[in-house]
Amino acid sequence: MSVSPPPTPTYPPAIEDAVAQICDLLRGDYALSPRTIALLLLQDDPEIWDEVATQENASTLERIRALKTALEKADQTPLAWQIEYQRQLWSQQLAAQVTQATRPPRPQTLADWIGWLCMNPWTGFPILAFVLYFGLYQFVGVFGAGTVVELIEEKLFGTYINPFVENIVRSVVPWQTVQELLVGEYGVWTLGVTYAIALILPIVTFFFLVFALLEDTGYLPRLAMLIDRAFKALGLNGRAVIPIVLGFGCDTMATVVTRVLETRRERVITTLLLTLTIPCSAQLGVVLALLSAYPLGLTLWAGVIALVFLATGWLAAQVLPGRATPFYMEIPPMRLPSLSNVLLKTLARLQWYFLEVLPLFLIASVLIWVGQLTGLFNLALRALNPLTQLLDLPPQTGVAFLFGFFRRDYGAAGLYDLHERGLLTGNDMLITSVVLTLFVPCVAQFLITIKERGWKTALAMFVIAMTVAFGVGFILSRALGMLGVQVG
Amino acid sequence: MATATAVEKPRRRQAHARPTVLIVGNPNVGKSVLFHKLTGRYVTVSNYPGTTVEVARGLMRYRGQEFVIIDSPGMYSLVPITEEERVARRILLSDRPDLVLHVIDAKNLARTLPLTVQLIETGVPVVVVLNMMDELERAGLTIQVDALAQQLGVPVLPTVCLSGQGVPAVKELIYERLAAPHSDLSSRD
Numbered sequence: 001m002s003v004s005p006p007p008t009p010t011y012p013p014a015i016e017d018a019v020a021q022i023c024d025l026l027r028g029d030y031a032l033s034p035r036t037i038a039l040l041l042l043q044d045d046p047e048i049w050d051e052v053a054t055q056e057n058a059s060t061l062e063r064i065r066a067l068k069t070a071l072e073k074a075d076q077t078p079l080a081w082q083i084e085y086q087r088q089l090w091s092q093q094l095a096a097q098v099t100q101a102t103r104p105p106r107p108q109t110l111a112d113w114i115g116w117l118c119m120n121p122w123t124g125f126p127i128l129a130f131v132l133y134f135g136l137y138q139f140v141g142v143f144g145a146g147t148v149v150e151l152i153e154e155k156l157f158g159t160y161i162n163p164f165v166e167n168i169v170r171s172v173v174p175w176q177t178v179q180e181l182l183v184g185e186y187g188v189w190t191l192g193v194t195y196a197i198a199l200i201l202p203i204v205t206f207f208f209l210v211f212a213l214l215e216d217t218g219y220l221p222r223l224a225m226l227i228d229r230a231f232k233a234l235g236l237n238g239r240a241v242i243p244i245v246l247g248f249g250c251d252t253m254a255t256v257v258t259r260v261l262e263t264r265r266e267r268v269i270t271t272l273l274l275t276l277t278i279p280c281s282a283q284l285g286v287v288l289a290l291l292s293a294y295p296l297g298l299t300l301w302a303g304v305i306a307l308v309f310l311a312t313g314w315l316a317a318q319v320l321p322g323r324a325t326p327f328y329m330e331i332p333p334m335r336l337p338s339l340s341n342v343l344l345k346t347l348a349r350l351q352w353y354f355l356e357v358l359p360l361f362l363i364a365s366v367l368i369w370v371g372q373l374t375g376l377f378n379l380a381l382r383a384l385n386p387l388t389q390l391l392d393l394p395p396q397t398g399v400a401f402l403f404g405f406f407r408r409d410y411g412a413a414g415l416y417d418l419h420e421r422g423l424l425t426g427n428d429m430l431i432t433s434v435v436l437t438l439f440v441p442c443v444a445q446f447l448i449t450i451k452e453r454g455w456k457t458a459l460a461m462f463v464i465a466m467t468v469a470f471g472v473g474f475i476l477s478r479a480l481g482m483l484g485v486q487v488g
Numbered sequence: 489m490a491t492a493t494a495v496e497k498p499r500r501r502q503a504h505a506r507p508t509v510l511i512v513g514n515p516n517v518g519k520s521v522l523f524h525k526l527t528g529r530y531v532t533v534s535n536y537p538g539t540t541v542e543v544a545r546g547l548m549r550y551r552g553q554e555f556v557i558i559d560s561p562g563m564y565s566l567v568p569i570t571e572e573e574r575v576a577r578r579i580l581l582s583d584r585p586d587l588v589l590h591v592i593d594a595k596n597l598a599r600t601l602p603l604t605v606q607l608i609e610t611g612v613p614v615v616v617v618l619n620m621m622d623e624l625e626r627a628g629l630t631i632q633v634d635a636l637a638q639q640l641g642v643p644v645l646p647t648v649c650l651s652g653q654g655v656p657a658v659k660e661l662i663y664e665r666l667a668a669p670h671s672d673l674s675s676r677d
């Protein structure tokens with residue numbers, strides 16, 4: 001290639017003239033060519049103007065500004081538009097010149113069809129139900145949270161590792177209080193480490209796997225489009241689908257992921273919805289276990305939670321100032337995901353999750369230790385008593401609520417026990433499940449909400465969650481009584 | 489004034505620094521997959537805007553040489569509108585890469601070329617990575633790669649990053665362009 005003219009497009013003569021003059025004026029050291037700098041200046045790029053202002057003297061700046069003003073006077077069309085138009089034109093001509101059709105394009109590939117079906121409301125929602133049932137319920141819930149957790153937590157940790165660690169600690173550490181802190185019922189090891197590794201790790205691993213698969217096939221953007229309109233009514237847009245779907249895996253992590261949302265308003269609404277209504281996989285496990293024997297109860301539970309979800313979002317959108325932001329998204333084609341990519345992504349997320357969340361579990365166990373040592377726990381239990389009475393529930397459910405906040409499976413175990421002893425009816429189970437779901441999911445999520453949203457907002461959400469949880473529980477209990485509905 | 493330095497001030501660092509390659513392009517064109525294939529290190533690859541706001545850096549080792557590879561957030565234009573684009577441009581400005589790989593979805597050539605043009609205008613050496621050639625083919629289209637390269641005045645490499653097809657050629661070209669001893673980098677002027 002010898003001295004051929006520059007391959008990039010030529011802009012209208014007046015602009016090219018100004019560009020050439022600006023290039024002559026520029027004396028500074030820029031990362032980009034003078035031509036680019038000149039064009040960006042003409043397009044009024046604030047960052048570049050700042051940069052040039054620091055490098056050039058006042059008279060140069062004045063002359064550049066004069067050149068720009070003269071151009072703007074001569075032609076009313078915005079300079080940015082003129083420049084961009086020329087580029088587009090040039091690009092289209094070049095693209096047309098080098099692109100050829102080998103055969104008439106296939107009207108629709110199978111992937112296009114599947115993609116379209118996912119976004120069409122009539123087929124999209126059934127597909128969503130299908131994905132939720134098999135991906136979330138069967139794979140993550142039943143297999144991950146059930147079979148695998150049982151194997152790891154009960155067999156591996158319960159039978160082998162924990163007794164071993166306990167023995168060592170009890171023989172090495174003489175003080176009982178410290179023993180409790182480490183390997184007591186809610187110890188740093190027994191609750192913090194065991195909970196994180198034996199219970200949460202397998203569940204979120206399975207969840208991340210499904211999530212990565214949905215992401216890499218191109219399903220998630222389509223889901224975002226599908227429910228964008230519905231979310232607008234809640235003051236959100238399709239972007240919020242990511243944290244909401246993640247919430248079914250772990251609300252704590254989903255709260256972190258609200259960072260992808262653009263405005264503070266959207267982040268607050270989404271965090272509130274997560275705190276209040278979205279059951280995490282651990283909560284789902286408990287509820288499904290409690291209500292699996294009562295199909296009517298399970299349906300009512302889902303209905304009540306969905307209702308609260310919509311009502312909360314709608315109300316929050318009315319109360320919080322601001323509007324839903326527009327949502328533009330490029331819809332990539334449906335693709336077969338690459339397995340290695342899915343696995344690597346799952347691994348990367350797990351690593352990130354552990355760094356963010358494990359410390360919170362450790363803090364939680366220390367908090368419980370303090371709570372028991374100081375008798376704060378018993379105080380809190382007594383405070384819960386009037387509430388359980390209000391819902392016509394036996395006082396022992398208070399223990400489940402409180403401990404459930406720290407350790408979900410413990411709360412569930414307590415409820416099982418009550419059920420076995422015949423203290424809980426089907427209706428009680430339904431009400432307990434609803435309250436448990438609406439209640440702040442766990443101490444880790446509460447802590448992360450403080451970190452992400454600040455003290456005041458987090459505290460307000462805690463109060464709202466408490467109020468709504470017991471309020472809805474109360475209404476439900478009265479409604480069931482008045483209508484004479486017997487769940488089981 | 490320091491005209492000599494102005495001419496001689498290439499984006500080359502000191503001799504001991506590793507050459508830097510910046511990957512740019514629209515969202516969802518396979519930037520992160522290419523990054524992963526070049527460096528062997530993982531970065532979150534996603535169909536969803538917002539998840540790649542973080543910038544990944546990795547090291548590519550090839551024929552005993554090391555190159556720094558930077559994966560930038562998706563951008564449509566050098567004039568930024570979104571936060572992602574702002575970040576991407578800031579990397580271009582502050583890291584002063586020795587080579588820019590512009591990854592293009594071959595199916596969207598006409599829509600993407602304006603960014604190619606802007607990149608070439610910056611004076612940074614540009615290589616066009618024409619990705620998703622398989623999807624182009626499935627759409628019943630072909631692109632005359634040589635003609636495109638000639639018109640643009642920069643190398644154009646067809647790839648299918650997901651399967652790795654064409655990636656060795658990208659590595660080879662990076663090596664050819666940037667490996668020490670100092671090759672004729674500034675021959676474009």
